[in-house]
Amino acid sequence: MTNFLQVLILGLILGGVYALMASGLTLLFGVMRVVNLAHAAFMILAAYIAFFAFDIYQVDPVVSIAITMPVMFALGVGVYLLLFRRIEGTERYVEMTVLMTFGLALTIEGLLTFFFTGIFRSTRPSYATQSFFFADLFLPKGQAIATGVSIALLAMLWAFLTFTKTGTAVRATMQNRTAAEIVGVNVRRISAISFGMGMALAGAAGSLLSYLFAFFPSRHWQWVAILLSLIVLGGMGSLKGAILGALTLAVASAFVTDRFGPSWSPITFYLALFLVLMFRPQGLFGKVVRI
Amino acid sequence: MTDARVEPTIEHDPLVNDEASEGQGTLVKRLVLVVVLIAVLGLPFLRSMNGYNYVLQVGLIVLMWVTLASSWDILGGYAGYISLGHNMFLGAGAYFSGMLLAYLGISPFLSAIVAGFFAVLVGGFFGLITLRARGPAFIISTIALVLLVNNLVDNWALSGGSSGLGFPLPPLPVEWLKVPFYYGMAICAIGSVYLSYRIAHSKFGLGLRAISQDETKAEVAGINTRFYKVSAFAISGFFIGIAGALFGYSLSYFRPITFFQIAIAAQMVLSSIIGGRATVAGPVIGAVLIALVNEFSIVQFGATALNIVVTGGILLIVLLFFPQGIVGSLRNAGRLPSFLDWD
Numbered sequence A: 001m002t003n004f005l006q007v008l009i010l011g012l013i014l015g016g017v018y019a020l021m022a023s024g025l026t027l028l029f030g031v032m033r034v035v036n037l038a039h040a041a042f043m044i045l046a047a048y049i050a051f052f053a054f055d056i057y058q059v060d061p062v063v064s065i066a067i068t069m070p071v072m073f074a075l076g077v078g079v080y081l082l083l084f085r086r087i088e089g090t091e092r093y094v095e096m097t098v099l100m101t102f103g104l105a106l107t108i109e110g111l112l113t114f115f116f117t118g119i120f121r122s123t124r125p126s127y128a129t130q131s132f133f134f135a136d137l138f139l140p141k142g143q144a145i146a147t148g149v150s151i152a153l154l155a156m157l158w159a160f161l162t163f164t165k166t167g168t169a170v171r172a173t174m175q176n177r178t179a180a181e182i183v184g185v186n187v188r189r190i191s192a193i194s195f196g197m198g199m200a201l202a203g204a205a206g207s208l209l210s211y212l213f214a215f216f217p218s219r220h221w222q223w224v225a226i227l228l229s230l231i232v233l234g235g236m237g238s239l240k241g242a243i244l245g246a247l248t249l250a251v252a253s254a255f256v257t258d259r260f261g262p263s264w265s266p267i268t269f270y271l272a273l274f275l276v277l278m279f280r281p282q283g284l285f286g287k288v289v290r291i
Numbered sequence B: 001m002t003d004a005r006v007e008p009t010i011e012h013d014p015l016v017n018d019e020a021s022e023g024q025g026t027l028v029k030r031l032v033l034v035v036v037l038i039a040v041l042g043l044p045f046l047r048s049m050n051g052y053n054y055v056l057q058v059g060l061i062v063l064m065w066v067t068l069a070s071s072w073d074i075l076g077g078y079a080g081y082i083s084l085g086h087n088m089f090l091g092a093g094a095y096f097s098g099m100l101l102a103y104l105g106i107s108p109f110l111s112a113i114v115a116g117f118f119a120v121l122v123g124g125f126f127g128l129i130t131l132r133a134r135g136p137a138f139i140i141s142t143i144a145l146v147l148l149v150n151n152l153v154d155n156w157a158l159s160g161g162s163s164g165l166g167f168p169l170p171p172l173p174v175e176w177l178k179v180p181f182y183y184g185m186a187i188c189a190i191g192s193v194y195l196s197y198r199i200a201h202s203k204f205g206l207g208l209r210a211i212s213q214d215e216t217k218a219e220v221a222g223i224n225t226r227f228y229k230v231s232a233f234a235i236s237g238f239f240i241g242i243a244g245a246l247f248g249y250s251l252s253y254f255r256p257i258t259f260f261q262i263a264i265a266a267q268m269v270l271s272s273i274i275g276g277r278a279t280v281a282g283p284v285i286g287a288v289l290i291a292l293v294n295e296f297s298i299v300q301f302g303a304t305a306l307n308i309v310v311t312g313g314i315l316l317i318v319l320l321f322f323p324q325g326i327v328g329s330l331r332n333a334g335r336l337p338s339f340l341d342w343d
Helices: A002-032 A039-057 A063-082 A093-116 A140-162 A165-175 A176-182 A187-212 A217-234 A239-260 A261-278 B004-011 B024-045 B053-076 B089-104 B108-130 B137-156 B177-202 B203-213 B215-220 B225-251 B263-274 B282-301 B302-321 B325-330
Strands: A131-134 A137-140
Touching: A002 A039, A002 A137, A002 A140, A002 A165, A002 A217, A002 A239, A039 A063, A039 A093, A039 A137, A039 A187, A039 A217, A063 A093, A093 B108, A093 B137, A093 B263, A093 B302, A131 A140, A137 B089, A137 B282, A140 A165, A140 A187, A140 A239, A165 A187, A217 A239, A217 A261, A217 B108, A217 B225, A239 B215, A261 B108, A261 B225, B024 B053, B024 B089, B024 B177, B053 B177, B053 B203, B053 B225, B053 B263, B089 B108, B089 B137, B089 B225, B089 B263, B108 B137, B108 B177, B108 B225, B137 B263, B177 B203, B177 B225, B203 B215, B203 B225, B203 B263, B215 B225, B225 B302, B263 B282, B263 B302, B263 B325, B282 B325
Parallel strands: none
Antiparallel strands: A131 A137
């Protein structure tokens, strides 16, 4: 029983971080119908920023979110203006976005490998290796902090989408882009902001990733496959779905790790993806979208 | 992008034999075809050439990429279902034949064709699952598929796990060693281009193009879209599986990451797109171009990381500025030379 609770706790606190990682991805798909295969590549890029900030200036990885978020926001807006604004409204738009982000992910991966080589990195703040203890249970301090930060950021995202005028416009664009444009939403501006926000969330996730997991440039494919599995499970473009998908699968993978060992844990996500595709292709919270 | 694909099929409807416009064009086409075939099949006869084995090795690689890109085009081009997981077939073929060799001593030259059928089976099985999804969810599932297979093979003791599988090369003198591999791959390349040509000019191919245009309409029009898609997925694996068996054998040692890495899928996609998706000649041109550029840059710079940057960068540029690729863009401009027009 203790073991069961322990695994459940470990799964849930990882799930919080996965939820943050997936939220930017699902936001981007919801607003712009962009399937961002480069999301995890941007996360790894942010992890490198956090790594060097820690290595050279001793900036705590959690504090480095204050650097990675604005940097990645600016980068996101730039990428949107440079690449994605040109292809808006073209035929086979979704497919185009997948191919473009695929090219983008390869470019980033190659550049990261070229500059920082392929060796494993991670930041080592003191709390990364400490734990809280409650009776028989333990709670890794670093993961608990990461989950706290994730919840805070997700709450801020929720508040932004619910209470601000821009946030309402973002949600309107998610629901129906054309209708939003008709009622006077500046869809391009919203798109640029959403792209920036999606990337900023990837940036924050990257800062946390830098001390939670060892990373190297080509690791982003595994990450993006995991995150995409999460948002397909939750229903693409649904924030609620992404968060619930993240928690469910993180717990599932924690149990798989406990039972079969860590090398099997990514398989949980892929198998879940295939099960969802077989039995409920639109995902748990998705609408049937015709693209 | 869509228009480029509709119009040619209407203008050059394969079912209507437009005698007037052919004639001289057909002659040039036949001539070019014969010259290319002679060049491909005759290369190993130039034995006095400098660096003979190196040239054959490069030829082998180029022919492999022609096989991969042409096969990818069946699903990714004609049917419009982009797969980022087709390197799975390459690994399936390599491991099928490699394990038969390692454990039972059966030569991959014999088992390669069976490896092709094995790849078709694997494709059919996974196609039934992944092709329940359309659009982005399908693409995502193909990435997950490769990573899943990679993970499984990594953890499977019989396949050597992540440390890989090794076996001896065929007992041939060094100056003859490359020849059987080269001809095997040449058969794959010719076979896959011929397959692509036959599909482009069949009812099956028209059905796939209809799916690519508008799947719901195609379904309403009475096309069994599911059967068509899954068949396309499975058939496209056949020659890739054979190529995998031969290529894996020629390496004499491989690991899961040799085949199940995303860079291979990337090059398939890029070759096909830069040459022109949903055309017969496009993937061939694209594959030769990209494979040679890659070989050149490895020889010159040796840096694989920059190779990935170049692959990604070219993909972005092609998508932004000429998404229809070489063949498609030339056709749109009305300047497609007849020897490239096999659609």
